[in-house]
Amino acid sequence: MSRTVYVNEEYLPEEDAKISIFDRGFLFADGVYEVTSVLDGKLIDFDGHAKRLARSLNELDMQEPCTEEELLEIHRQLIARNDLNEGLIYLQVTRGAADRDFVYPSADTKPTLVLFTQAKQIAISAAADSGIKVISIPDERWGRRDIKTVQLLYPSMGKMMAKAAGADDAWMVEDGFVTEGTSNNAYIVTHDGTIVTRHLSTEILHGITRAAVLNMANEAQMKLEERPFTIKEAQHAAEAFITSASSFVMPIVSIDGAAVGTGAPGPIAKRLREIYLEESRKAAL
Ligand code: PMP
Numbered sequence: 001m002s003r004t005v006y007v008n009e010e011y012l013p014e015e016d017a018k019i020s021i022f023d024r025g026f027l028f029a030d031g032v033y034e035v036t037s038v039l040d041g042k043l044i045d046f047d048g049h050a051k052r053l054a055r056s057l058n059e060l061d062m063q064e065p066c067t068e069e070e071l072l073e074i075h076r077q078l079i080a081r082n083d084l085n086e087g088l089i090y091l092q093v094t095r096g097a098a099d100r101d102f103v104y105p106s107a108d109t110k111p112t113l114v115l116f117t118q119a120k121q122i123a124i125s126a127a128a129d130s131g132i133k134v135i136s137i138p139d140e141r142w143g144r145r146d147i148k149t150v151q152l153l154y155p156s157m158g159k160m161m162a163k164a165a166g167a168d169d170a171w172m173v174e175d176g177f178v179t180e181g182t183s184n185n186a187y188i189v190t191h192d193g194t195i196v197t198r199h200l201s202t203e204i205l206h207g208i209t210r211a212a213v214l215n216m217a218n219e220a221q222m223k224l225e226e227r228p229f230t231i232k233e234a235q236h237a238a239e240a241f242i243t244s245a246s247s248f249v250m251p252i253v254s255i256d257g258a259a260v261g262t263g264a265p266g267p268i269a270k271r272l273r274e275i276y277l278e279e280s281r282k283a284a285l
Contacts, residue, residue, distance in 0.1 A: 004081040005116040025094030029151040032056040042284035048208035065113040087120040131253030131265040132168035139172035155182035177228035189239035194223040209243040239266030249273035
């Protein structure tokens, strides 16, 4: 069934939606994005995604296409028009269309704003029940990973490397330490029950789910440490997991072929998934 999508102030059937071939998102990956999950027809962590979008735009001297209130209204319209109960909303802003030039076009160039829905079962997940396998790969992305740009070719290559190795995803490693997953933040749980995840910097994306999960873990009086860890430490940890807007909290059961903990999803990852789903459903907009 054809979806209703949003392109530059218009709601259109997906087959009628058009973007210029001169769009800088297409020519230079000069664009940023957000993915927000929808549960029970409501938005999870909308505020966090809107704030991070504003930050990404600001870091790239890109104009905001509209206000946060307008963005919320567009998300809600798309949920209503597509009768979306569970899934994702993808949003992309680019610097707009201009004659091809590495130099940014004038500041009055209108940014391109595109949003579309993807219906998907995300809360109940076979992968979350069984846990997933990851491999390690070198982190060969650019240095401003805190900006959520649409340059996703390397993460895409990483997922293909994982697939070729019979795994589900890849953790990226730089200078001996794990940075993050191809599209998620990475965590381990030590044998004394401490949740460990890399500290925020320009080296990783500041996950909205990461922020929410760390808050909830803190409130549940779980022990937390924000520091880098190695693949070896992760392979010998009690548990490992990832977080992202579309996977929530997803347990990892093997890293480069070595079983983590018992080789089954661990109790802390399972508990965090439950808490996150419960709390974020309550706070959904
Ligand atoms: N790191 C990377 C590289 C990502 O692409 C994502 C998902 N977009 C995340 C972390 C998780 O971020 P969030 O929890 O905001 O989805």
